[in-house]
Amino acid sequence: MADGAKTLKLKRNPMPKQDEHERRRNFDEVALGYTTETAIDEASRCLNCRTAFCKAGCPVNIDIPGFISCIVKGDFASGIRKIKATNALPAVCGRVCPQEEQCEKQCVLGRKGDPVSIGRLERFLADWEAANSAIQRPTLAANTGKKVAVVGAGPAGITVANDLKILGHDVTIFEALHESGGVLTYGIPEFRLPKAIVRREVEYIKSLGVNVVPDYIVGKTRTVDRILQEFDAMFIGAGAGLPWFMGIPGENLNGVYSANEYLTRVNLMKGFLFPFYSTPIKRPARVAVVGGGNVAMDSARTSLRLGADESHIFYRRSRNELPARIEEVENAEEEGVIFDLLVLPTRLIGDSTGWVREMECLRMELGEPDASGRRKPIPVEGSDFRMPVDAVVVAIGNSPNPLIPMSTQGLDIGKKGNINVDEATGRTSRHNIWAGGDVVTGAATVISAMGAGRIAAASMHKYLMGEAAPEQRPV
Amino acid sequence: MYRIVDVKHVVPNMHELIVEAPAVAESVQPGNFVIVRADAQGERIPLSVADWDRDAGTVTSVFMQVGASTAKLARLKAGDTIPTYAGPLGRGTAISKFGTVICIGGCYGIGSIYPVARAMKEAGNKVFTIIEARSSFLLYWRDKFKDVSDGVFEITRDGTAGKKGHVSAIPELLQSKGIQPDLVVVNGCTFQMMRVSTITRSPGWKTIVNMNPIMIDGTGMCGVCRLSVDGQTKFACVDGPDFDGHKIDWDEFLARRKSYSPEEVEPLRKSGCGSHAGCGGKEQGR
Numbered sequence: 001m002a003d004g005a006k007t008l009k010l011k012r013n014p015m016p017k018q019d020e021h022e023r024r025r026n027f028d029e030v031a032l033g034y035t036t037e038t039a040i041d042e043a044s045r046c047l048n049c050r051t052a053f054c055k056a057g058c059p060v061n062i063d064i065p066g067f068i069s070c071i072v073k074g075d076f077a078s079g080i081r082k083i084k085a086t087n088a089l090p091a092v093c094g095r096v097c098p099q100e101e102q103c104e105k106q107c108v109l110g111r112k113g114d115p116v117s118i119g120r121l122e123r124f125l126a127d128w129e130a131a132n133s134a135i136q137r138p139t140l141a142a143n144t145g146k147k148v149a150v151v152g153a154g155p156a157g158i159t160v161a162n163d164l165k166i167l168g169h170d171v172t173i174f175e176a177l178h179e180s181g182g183v184l185t186y187g188i189p190e191f192r193l194p195k196a197i198v199r200r201e202v203e204y205i206k207s208l209g210v211n212v213v214p215d216y217i218v219g220k221t222r223t224v225d226r227i228l229q230e231f232d233a234m235f236i237g238a239g240a241g242l243p244w245f246m247g248i249p250g251e252n253l254n255g256v257y258s259a260n261e262y263l264t265r266v267n268l269m270k271g272f273l274f275p276f277y278s279t280p281i282k283r284p285a286r287v288a289v290v291g292g293g294n295v296a297m298d299s300a301r302t303s304l305r306l307g308a309d310e311s312h313i314f315y316r317r318s319r320n321e322l323p324a325r326i327e328e329v330e331n332a333e334e335e336g337v338i339f340d341l342l343v344l345p346t347r348l349i350g351d352s353t354g355w356v357r358e359m360e361c362l363r364m365e366l367g368e369p370d371a372s373g374r375r376k377p378i379p380v381e382g383s384d385f386r387m388p389v390d391a392v393v394v395a396i397g398n399s400p401n402p403l404i405p406m407s408t409q410g411l412d413i414g415k416k417g418n419i420n421v422d423e424a425t426g427r428t429s430r431h432n433i434w435a436g437g438d439v440v441t442g443a444a445t446v447i448s449a450m451g452a453g454r455i456a457a458a459s460m461h462k463y464l465m466g467e468a469a470p471e472q473r474p475v
Numbered sequence: 476m477y478r479i480v481d482v483k484h485v486v487p488n489m490h491e492l493i494v495e496a497p498a499v500a501e502s503v504q505p506g507n508f509v510i511v512r513a514d515a516q517g518e519r520i521p522l523s524v525a526d527w528d529r530d531a532g533t534v535t536s537v538f539m540q541v542g543a544s545t546a547k548l549a550r551l552k553a554g555d556t557i558p559t560y561a562g563p564l565g566r567g568t569a570i571s572k573f574g575t576v577i578c579i580g581g582c583y584g585i586g587s588i589y590p591v592a593r594a595m596k597e598a599g600n601k602v603f604t605i606i607e608a609r610s611s612f613l614l615y616w617r618d619k620f621k622d623v624s625d626g627v628f629e630i631t632r633d634g635t636a637g638k639k640g641h642v643s644a645i646p647e648l649l650q651s652k653g654i655q656p657d658l659v660v661v662n663g664c665t666f667q668m669m670r671v672s673t674i675t676r677s678p679g680w681k682t683i684v685n686m687n688p689i690m691i692d693g694t695g696m697c698g699v700c701r702l703s704v705d706g707q708t709k710f711a712c713v714d715g716p717d718f719d720g721h722k723i724d725w726d727e728f729l730a731r732r733k734s735y736s737p738e739e740v741e742p743l744r745k746s747g748c749g750s751h752a753g754c755g756g757k758e759q760g761r
Contacts, residue, residue: 176694178512178519178559186692215510215561217694221498242710243698252708252727254734258698264691269518278544279518279691280738354730402695402713 009045010113013038015120024304024335027190027272039124043071045109046116053106054118059451060086064103064118071121077134080125088162088205089155089450091130091197092184094123097447098325130200137208141168146464149174149231151218153202154182155446156237156437159453161210167461174216179268182239184446186268189298219403228432233460236419236435237453240443241401245394246290250348255284255356259295259395266302284390285309288359290345291395292322297329299393300337311337316344316364316377342377346384348392359389400439418442426456434460476556480533482549485615488540489583490549496560497532505590506568506685506717509534510693512559513547520544521690523662524563525586537586542739564693565716568683574657576600579642579671581607584662585616587685591660593623601625603654605645611636642670646678656680661720665732672720682720686711688732702728
């Protein structure tokens with residue numbers, strides 16, 4: 001080992017996990033979290049660089065060296081306070097953020113060895129706070145008398161509500177579903193993000209005085225304009241909309257699900273507890289999941305937990321191009337998910353009762369990089385084959401939710417049905433409406449939605465306090 | 476929580492549910508549906524709206540008891556509460572002056588066609604309502620339609636009321652009265668809507684059906700309510716639920732509706748909708 005590296009701890013502490021043979025049949029959380037000793041040891045790897053590149057890599061600019069040095073000192077209460085100064089959902093982000101693409105990617109230690117496990121340390125502090133009932137509420141600014149409506153209690157909406165409540169505004173969140181959390185509740189499975197944690201975070205913002213109205217579908221129950229008669233500004237974080245399908249024959253056969261449907265049945269509606277919960281879910285033996293992102297991994301791993309004998313991921317490029325987090329790919333592999341890479345489904349074949357029975361596919365090879373920078377999959381002639389399936393889950397993304405674009409005048413809507421905003425402020429073409437998250441970007445990450453929420457909240461605050469004059473009048 | 480104003484057993488197996496939901500009552504239109512959960516563990520089921528009182532803030536649905544969830548709803552009493560009553564959802568039936576409009580209701584759809592007939596009448600149409608059931612004792616709201624129709628006709632399979640037969644008798648019935656439709660709107664079980672769409676094809680009567688697929692969120696997110704219309708995949712919750720009945724792939728739709736039939740009655744351990752084999756014994760009551 002080179003001299004200068006002697007004091008460097010190049011290897012990160014592994015995340016303790018549930019045994020892979022056990023966990024593939026239960027819905028309990030897979031990653032168990034660092035112990036106090038491990039957390040302090042991991043924190044002590046941080047070099048406390050003069051320029052904190054990691055912080056710049058964080059969409060919500062968490063003071064990463066700051067909270068890590070608190071862990072080293074064993075001052076966990078100060079550590080969590082530093083995180084919560086800019087992040088309302090640390091227990092969530094510590095679990096589901098793609099840190100390897102963000103903060104940890106910038107970590108100087110990562111050039112020689114493993115980057116510091118920033119996400120795991122964030123999770124450690126958030127869990128410590130909850131376990132020790134040490135949750136400290138921030139001091140709220142004096143009431144401004146301004147009323148803000150937030151559409152959607154997902155990551156973007158919760159962030160906006162948190163920030164604007166702290167700044168002294170009166171905040172009401174309108175949530176379309178019966179449970180808050182958005183994708184954290186209906187999309188991400190229990191084994192990756194326990195719903196108790198999501199509920200805890202929602203209770204926290206309620207405890208700040210944020211009013212959450214469930215079962216309220218903005219655009220339908222009341223229009224945006226009707227709501228704005230009673231509010232000074234609105235943030236739209238309505239989230240994901242209609243799922244995309246491949247456009248191949250047989251996609252409306254029984255047994256073919258969008259990932260949204262499949263995961264919602266299990267996560268939001270608790271189909272895995274049927275009939276105690278009354279939403280049913282099928283438990284097919286041979287499941288094919290189409291797609292290579294985190295949602296595809298979640299779907300394949302869910303199907304194993306529902307008792308599938310075989311769960312396959314079908315992805316048209318190679319393992320290197322999988323958009324999912326590498327950690328989730330590894331988890332899926334450990335649990336026995338079968339990866340059928342460089343394969344493109346071309347047709348779904350059903351039986352006489354309308355249920356899917358077979359999937360016809362083509363093998364692919366990689367050509368030159370395409371517009372996305374990834375190597376383009378090209379069909380291999382004559383490589384078509386069929387495989388028997390009992391269920392197909394299509395996890396190739398979704399468009400933004402259509403209800404508000406459909407029902408609101410004067411909102412600038414993009415080609416894909418997304419709401420267009422000014423990137424620097426999150427403001428829409430309407431002067432008192434901001435938007436962020438999947439309804440703007442299409443399917444993206446929890447943290448990017450939170451980042452968008454943070455930017456919008458700052459801009460909304462300026463507007464509400466009269467620091468920025470309205471640029472235009474309502475339509 | 477939403478307070479139950481009343482649950483009435485209108486005819487065997489058919490229940491009228493009146494719920495206090497001022498926000499829904501404020502915006503509801505004919506052809507809309509609501510998403511309802513009967514209890515904290517309940518599934519989200521869509522119910523077509525059948526009436527409302529904007530001043531009182533109440534909304535009425537008529538639903539058929541077919542599975543576990545509708546059985547829970549049917550057991551509710553005035554003063555009880557339910558955790559979810561969300562809506563109004565769907566685009567609502569397009570109302571304008573078409574000329575002569577035939578409103579056809581069967582099953583739970585006798586309820587949900589009522590506000591369509593009323594709105595069509597208010598829009599200046601000549602409205603003829605046809606309600607259909609196996610027997611006279613299954614017809615309901617028979618007087619209610621008189622105020623919103625220029626004529627009300629009944630069809631029963633056993634001939635105990637009105638014309639004997641089923642919906643395929645409609646062209647003959649209309650011809651005998653000299654009625655030439657400009658638009659036909661049907662609310663009812665899937666089989667009935669399919670049959671009407673079949674018989675109105677050759678005379679070329681434009682036919683709107685209010686589709687009733689399985690739904691979960693009902694807000695344009697999960698995609699389970701998809702159906703093929705004119706070869707395109709549409710989502711009933713946000714693109715419909717009203718569609719042109721002549722353009723629907725009915726075989727595919729019927730197969731999709733039946734996909735959870737075994738599970739729907741599993742918690743009940745008893746049969747619900749045997750006599751309505753046409754609608755696939757589909758839970759959700761609509």
